[in-house]
Amino acid sequence: MAKLTVEDLELKGKKVLMRVDFNVPLKEVDGQQEVANDNRIVAALPTIKYVLSHGGRAVLFSHLGRIKSEDDKPALSMKPVAQRLADLLGQPVTFVPAIEGPELEDAINKLEDGQVLIFENTRYADVVDGEVVKRESKNDPALGAYWASLGDIFVNDAFGTAHRSHASNAGIAANIAQTAAGFLMEKEIKFLGGAVENPERPFVAIIGGAKVSDKITIIQNLLEKADKVIVGGGMAYTFAAAKGEKIGNSLFEEDKVELAKQLIADAGDKLVLPVDAVAADKFANDADSYVAEGDIKDGYMGLDIGPKSIELFKSVLADAKTVVWNGPMGVFEMPNFAKGTLAIGEELVKVTEKGATTIVGGGDSTAAVQQLGVADKLSHISTGGGASLEYLEGKTLPGIAAISEK
Structure with missing residues (x-):
């Protein structure tokens, strides 16, 4: 525009x-x-x-x-x-x-x-x-x-x-x-608007965070626009449950399991889900933890993506030309469960150096790249939490719509 x-x-x-x-x-x-x-x-x-x-x-x-x-x-x-x-x-x-x-x-x-x-x-x-x-x-x-x-x-x-x-x-x-x-x-319109409306391909979206319900419209919109949509964070366990996997005490939304099943069926290989998880026996940095491939043991909860998921996600990102990232891959505030999120940040630096446009939006993702010290090595860090989410959902933003056309 x-x-x-x-x-x-x-x-x-x-x-x-x-x-x-x-x-x-x-x-x-x-x-x-x-x-x-x-x-x-x-x-x-x-x-x-x-x-x-x-x-x-x-x-x-x-x-x-x-x-x-x-x-x-x-x-x-x-x-x-x-x-x-x-x-x-x-x-x-x-x-x-x-x-x-x-x-x-x-x-x-x-x-x-x-x-x-x-x-x-x-x-x-x-x-x-x-x-x-x-x-x-x-x-x-x-x-x-x-x-x-x-x-x-x-x-x-x-x-x-x-x-x-x-x-x-x-x-x-x-x-x-x-x-x-x-x-x-102007920069937000250029980067976020460009990614949503006319991205250079392959276009990969990475969506994390706790709840499917918070970001379902983003996932649905990006599945129509992106070449691959990577899902991590707490919301991944709702998808795991939809695939019939045991998820222990992991965060999940029972009322969104059918929707997750439908998304998996409709998206095919466009939707990229974790293949392992770092599971812990309590929500604490000093918890007893192990890497779960497939089912998670009773009494344990997934708090981060595992090493195989990190490698899978890196392989999907390797040749990307446009990447949008919103939401962490795990409980990155705890060092023992931050590896997935930090690995994504490091990989985005690499693809940026290869010429890709990399855009980070959302408070937790922004905090993660700042924690890594790589914010200035990516193409754009969005300044708007809710605004960037709604832009990625494909919504018209009143504040942008009100700006005069050239």
Whole structure:
């Protein structure tokens, strides 16, 4: 899809509304809130710097956490985020502790070219005078129109919220002449959209995680688009049960066994399942464990793919030209059951070096490649958990649909 990007815009002298994803963890230090991890702020810097260097007046806004009552607001203010952004940019950042009203409007009107302002957490609009109204989360038309009135053009760089139709993305876009993608959003559309819509083949998808029910629509969509779909993680035991194997105390969804049988029958050799497992007698790193080929003993549960599965999966990946990975192969948080997940990460580095496009999406998969220290050796690490999942399911994402076509 050919979407308008920030580079297509005339920015000088314009009030540029920018939806960013600054939903970062905070910590308390000496009674003050500070940013605990600034990765998401750093990721948005290229778009922010581009706007400022081209004479734009940047008006930034983001949600932070969930606001369910007035009591939630003080601990979820954007003020510490603004302070961290100022440090990273090396220039002042005006923080306005409001989401609407004269104070915000005056501050925006006083901005000069190359200056930046950030206003308060957009989800403050979800609770008004103690009442839960969800003006932001339910895309209140008046709020979207009001925020749009504060600027001249809208740049959406928050892929992490692209699957939500909120006032701060779809609402503003519906009320402003031009909406463009920032560099982060553009990259997500290029890589994830390209993988789903027009992948270079062979295209291999790797789907892991705990439950079939969480990712069934992804598996079904990718079985139609990919050349091979590898399944690992806890969900693999539902497929094992569907094949009639004994799975001991392994995680599985009894109500999804028939669906798994149908997928196995329909997919044929396109669906690649584990052939062995590392089984343990309890959910703990120091558990007694062994490699189970086929049936798992009573009292044991599968917590990782086994060595033969690792070799099988590597062989499937060896000549891939496009790989999408979402979800771990086992309980990678425990070192004794992380080998499968880490082996996949290492193999993706190899296929990337051979010229393949490799895309990692989802919190656990991202954590795994960061733990391995190979995130910068892969083609793309998606910044959106739920958004990347829905993109892989083939769904239209409101935040992307609202961006103007070129």
